[in-house]
Amino acid sequence: xxxxxxxxxxxxxxxxxxxxxxxxxxxxxxxxxxxxxxxxxxxxxxxxxxxxxxxxxxxxxxxxxxxxxxxxxxxxxxxxxxxxxxxxxxxxxxxxxxxxxxxxxxxxxxxxxxxxxxxxxxxxxxxxxxxxxxxxxxxxxxxxxxxxxxxxxxxxxxxxxxxxxxxxxxxxxxxxxxxxxxxxxxxxxxxxxxxxxxxxxxxxxxxxxxxxxxxxxxxxxxxxxxxxxxxxxxxxxxxxxxxxxxxxxxxxxxxxxxxxxxxxxxxxxxxxxxxxxxxxxxxxxxxxxxxxxxxxxxxxxxxxxxxxxxxxxxxxxxxxxxxxxxxxxxxxxxxxxxxxxxxxxxxxxxxxxxxxxxxxxxxxxxxxxxxxxxxxxxxxxxxxx
Amino acid sequence: xxxxxxxxxxxxxxxxxxxxxxxxxxxxxxxxxxxxxxxxxxxxxxxxxxxxxxxxxxxxxxxxxxxxxxxxxxxxxxxxxxxxxxxxxxxxxxxxxxxxxxxxxxxxxxxxxxxxxxxxxxxxxxxxxxxxxxxxxxxxxxxxxxxxxxxxxxxxxxxxxxxxxxxxxxxxxxxxxxxxxxxxxxxxxxxxxxxxxxxxxxxxxxxxxxxxxxxxxxxxxxxxxxxxxxxxxxxxxxxxxxxxxxxxxxxxxxxxxxxxxxxxxxxxxxxxxxxxxxxxxxxxxxxxxxxxxxxxxxxxxxxxx
Numbered sequence: 215x216x217x218x219x220x221x222x223x224x225x226x227x228x229x230x231x232x233x234x235x236x237x238x239x240x241x242x243x244x245x246x247x248x249x250x251x252x253x254x255x256x257x258x259x260x261x262x263x264x265x266x267x268x269x270x271x272x273x274x275x276x277x278x279x280x281x282x283x284x285x286x287x288x289x290x291x292x293x294x295x296x297x298x299x300x301x302x303x304x305x306x307x308x309x310x311x312x313x314x315x316x317x318x319x320x321x322x323x324x325x326x327x328x329x330x331x332x333x334x335x336x337x338x339x340x341x342x343x344x345x346x347x348x349x350x351x352x353x354x355x356x357x358x359x360x361x362x363x364x365x366x367x368x369x370x371x372x373x374x375x376x377x378x379x380x381x382x383x384x385x386x387x388x389x390x391x392x393x394x395x396x397x398x399x400x401x402x403x404x405x406x407x408x409x410x411x412x413x414x415x416x417x418x419x420x421x422x423x424x425x426x427x428x429x430x431x432x433x434x435x436x437x438x439x440x441x442x443x444x445x446x447x448x449x450x451x452x453x454x455x456x457x458x459x460x461x462x463x464x465x466x467x468x469x470x471x472x473x474x475x476x477x478x479x480x481x482x483x484x485x486x487x488x489x490x491x492x493x494x495x496x497x498x499x500x501x502x503x504x505x506x507x508x509x510x511x512x513x514x515x516x517x518x519x520x521x522x523x524x525x526x527x528x529x530x531x532x533x534x535x536x537x538x539x540x541x542x543x544x545x546x547x548x549x550x551x552x553x554x555x556x557x558x559x560x561x562x563x564x565x566x567x568x569x570x571x572x573x574x575x576x577x578x579x580x581x582x583x584x585x586x587x588x589x590x591x592x593x594x595x596x597x598x599x
Numbered sequence: 600x601x602x603x604x605x606x607x608x609x610x611x612x613x614x615x616x617x618x619x620x621x622x623x624x625x626x627x628x629x630x631x632x633x634x635x636x637x638x639x640x641x642x643x644x645x646x647x648x649x650x651x652x653x654x655x656x657x658x659x660x661x662x663x664x665x666x667x668x669x670x671x672x673x674x675x676x677x678x679x680x681x682x683x684x685x686x687x688x689x690x691x692x693x694x695x696x697x698x699x700x701x702x703x704x705x706x707x708x709x710x711x712x713x714x715x716x717x718x719x720x721x722x723x724x725x726x727x728x729x730x731x732x733x734x735x736x737x738x739x740x741x742x743x744x745x746x747x748x749x750x751x752x753x754x755x756x757x758x759x760x761x762x763x764x765x766x767x768x769x770x771x772x773x774x775x776x777x778x779x780x781x782x783x784x785x786x787x788x789x790x791x792x793x794x795x796x797x798x799x800x801x802x803x804x805x806x807x808x809x810x811x812x813x814x815x816x817x818x819x820x821x822x823x824x825x826x827x828x829x830x831x832x833x834x835x836x837x838x839x840x841x842x843x844x845x846x847x848x849x850x851x852x853x854x855x856x857x858x859x860x861x862x863x864x865x866x867x868x869x870x871x872x873x874x875x876x877x878x879x880x881x882x883x884x885x886x887x888x889x890x891x892x893x894x895x896x897x898x899x900x901x902x903x904x
Contacts, residue, residue, distance in 0.1 A: 305810070305815075307810045307815050312811055313811045319802065319804040319805050319807065321805060380812070
């Protein structure tokens with residue numbers, strides 16, 4: 215756990231305010247490399263002081279999008295606006311953005327101090343001011359005593375801090391972070407995530423982070439854009455992305471989820487409450503309480519997160535509830551959670567996760583047991599895309 | 600506590616390992632140290648009209664006292680006394696310094712272009728740099744005579760494009776210019792290859808980082824690319840500078856009577872004047888002169904490692 219959590223995170227949602235002016239706007243951006251389309255007619259708004267994540271598998275165009283904002287690539291079509299101004303054609307060395315590279319890209323022939331000072335020296339700031347700013351930055355990342363070292367005399371975590379200090383030294387309007395924590399081990403990564411959030415709040419900067427690590431994106435971001443094949447699949451807060459994914463792709467990409475394909479049998483009044491949908495998933499009838507565009511006969515997917523599925527050896531009292539019956543086929547013990555893979559009679563597998571609240575070594579449910587899986591009406595989701 | 604190195608099998612004395620290490624040292628002993636000692640001894644002898652043309656090298660251990668007392672440094676004193684030799688040394692150094700500088704000037708952009716070329720193309724470009732080695736060095740230098748001589752190819756070319764009148768001729772052969780052309784041409788691969796290997800290793804994102812921090816490309820070259828290629832610059836310069844200083848063939852074939860280089864002087868003393876002791880002294884001083892840059896080079900290499 216992080217040592218200090220810093221100021222309490224504010225309620226922050228400029229994207230919900232229709233009068234708010236976006237800080238960065240990607241407007242119908244397309245980027246092609248030869249015949250390959252890396253980014254496909256994409257439009258995206260990012261607001262001032264936002265911690266924004268671009269999340270997706272490798273090759274989804276997230277890095278290309280960031281590199282276009284930094285100026286290393288020019289969009290094939292469309293334009294990028296920064297504070298309302300079109301920055302197309304502006305070379306990287308004249309853009310008010312700074313980037314922290316995945317490889318850190320520290321200058322190996324310069325000391326830590328010189329690395330951090332590099333950007334400031336390009337602005338021809340007076341020597342005293344440069345020195346003061348470098349000291350301030352090194353203090354910020356707790357590396358004061360390493361000022362005279364060369365990058366190859368530092369550990370991976372320390373190098374990451376130097377890279378961060380160097381990219382923050384010029385106080386950029388936007389800080390771009392390209393897989394910033396990829397090279398760190400898990401413990402250090404988690405710690406650094408909280409430090410990054412702290413720093414962002416303290417400095418009041420706009421952060422744009424590219425990552426393929428969904429946990430990282432969930433932890434640090436105000437909003438996440440989930441990308442696939444050059445398109446944005448969903449832009450929302452971490453909680454919305456997790457609890458209300460808009461498509462099979464997003465639901466599957468973020469976290470663990472059970473997806474059952476099915477057909478809508480009835481909507482609304484059938485269960486006597488507004489917004490309810492009944493789906494037949496090849497013999498399994500499920501009910502979901504959700505506002506939904508789907509109508510009777512539509513092919514949809516039913517999705518439910520494993521931690522929302524209850525596992526029990528006893529048959530539920532209310533037989534009308536969402537329930538399936540099957541055999542425990544495998545158990546994944548994760549320490550804090552156990553994941554049960556339950557095989558239904560027709561061979562489909564449904565996962566249920568249970569928090570290990572007691573320190574029992576012998577669990578009451580084990581391999582080969584016949585169990586009932588149940589979930590409440592509001593636990594599942596209907597995915598039409 | 601027993602350290603790891605003592606128990607590690609690779610650190611145990613092993614006869615086969617010693618053999619592998621000994622071969623290059625034996626080679627150097629046989630073909631560098633021994634000849635050098637012989638040359639050094641000759642340089643301390645006196646000229647005689649005999650075969651070989653110097654007082655004997657060593658007349659057995661019985662005459663060891665005589666051997667030591669016969670050694671003298673007259674040849675070295677003679678060298679310092681005669682301005683011809685000092686001028687030849689200085690002229691050699693001048694030509695080597697200028698040539699190395701020209702080589703850097705021409706070789707660096709070449710190496711940089713090669714290192715920035717598409718990955719697919721690079722092996723071909725390296726091959727093209729090495730290609731001249733497929734022909735004898737001598738033939739290539741002779742070819743330059745054909746190009747540079749007054750009625751040679753260069754004259755014909757200049758006449759055909761109107762740079763020269765019908766009766767004019769280029770006057771390059773037998774001047775220092777021809778020597779520079781020959782040296783730069785012959786040594787270019789030795790400059791380009793170390794530079795290329797240093798530049799090719801460079802991480803391109805460093806330049807992106809520099810640009811991102813507000814550094815325009817031309818400035819980034821001097822702040823990032825050039826300092827990081829210094830090991831290549833030093834290696835290339837040394838590999839060229841050292842043999843150019845002692846170069847004989849190129850000034851002999853392309854240079855004029857007034858092209859003064861120590862290699863030519865050495866040749867004249869050995870074969871023209873048959874003064875082997877003096878020629879040996881010239882060679883020993885040349886070697887000592889070159890040891891200094893070699894040591895600087897070694898020192899730099901150590902720092903890089």
